[in-house]
Amino acid sequence: MSCPFCEISPKQLLRENEYAKAFYDLYPVQKGHTLIIPKRHFSSYFEAAEEEVLAIHRLIQEQKKALDKEFAPDGYNIGVNIGEYGGQTVPHLHVHLIPRYNGDIEDPRGGIRKAIPNIVQYP
Ligand code: 5GP
Ligand code: ZN
Numbered sequence: 001m002s003c004p005f006c007e008i009s010p011k012q013l014l015r016e017n018e019y020a021k022a023f024y025d026l027y028p029v030q031k032g033h034t035l036i037i038p039k040r041h042f043s044s045y046f047e048a049a050e051e052e053v054l055a056i057h058r059l060i061q062e063q064k065k066a067l068d069k070e071f072a073p074d075g076y077n078i079g080v081n082i083g084e085y086g087g088q089t090v091p092h093l094h095v096h097l098i099p100r101y102n103g104d105i106e107d108p109r110g111g112i113r114k115a116i117p118n119i120v121q122y123p
Helices: 050-071 111-115
Strands: 013-016 020-024 034-038 075-079 095-100
Touching: 013 050, 020 050, 034 050, 050 095, 075 111
Parallel strands: none
Antiparallel strands: 013 020, 020 034, 034 095, 075 095
């Protein structure tokens, strides 16, 4: 089975280290939307080895600094969709690093919590 993330071209790469890579999302939800993946192909965050988690974490930190310089966002969301019912569409683990901007939506309060229907009212 072909995997778009295993086939990311060197031209698309923003940065990499021993176990992870970062590149822009092809269909960004905001300017600078970046995906950080392990080099090894597997689907779930919960399958990641500790060195892969650390490698991903380091690229998140480096890419955040680069995005700060390039786009000066006002906030960020970091998120991982896990499994079909968690919303995952590409079965190669990826962390979304999403810059957020003042005014990009009318009421930002709640952030990624809004992706999921509430079961109780949040005051
Ligand atoms: P998921 O829904 O699995 O959490 O996120 C998959 C993400 O991959 C989506 O944000 C989608 O825009 C992005 N995407 C899908 N195909 C490609 C691709 O071929 N190249 C890149 N760079 N991003 C992709
Ligand atoms: Zn893959």
